[in-house]
Amino acid sequence: MQIGDVNVGSEHKIALQTMTTCDTRDVEGTIAEVKRCADAGADLVRLTVQGKKEAEACFKIRERLFQVPPTP
Numbered sequence: 001m002q003i004g005d006v007n008v009g010s011e012h013k014i015a016l017q018t019m020t021t022c023d024t025r026d027v028e029g030t031i032a033e034v035k036r037c038a039d040a041g042a043d044l045v046r047l048t049v050q051g052k053k054e055a056e057a058c059f060k061i062r063e064r065l066f067q068v069p070p071t072p
Contacts, residue, residue, distance in 0.1 A: 006043045017044035024054040
């Protein structure tokens with residue numbers, strides 16, 4: 001199985017995963033935490049989605065995380 005670019009399953013290496021601890025509705029805080037986790041070596045970072053507001057925030061978070069940085 002593949003989650004994004006990460007292979008998961010018995011024939012693949014163990015994927016390091018973690019979960020954010022901040023309120024998912026805090027878009028900027030969640031983005032910063034996801035980046036810290038990725039910089040620390042996490043292959044997967046999971047978010048808590050307890051309701052509609054958190055789900056809506058996830059769209060914003062994903063959009064921002066997948067933005068291509070401007071070329072200098």
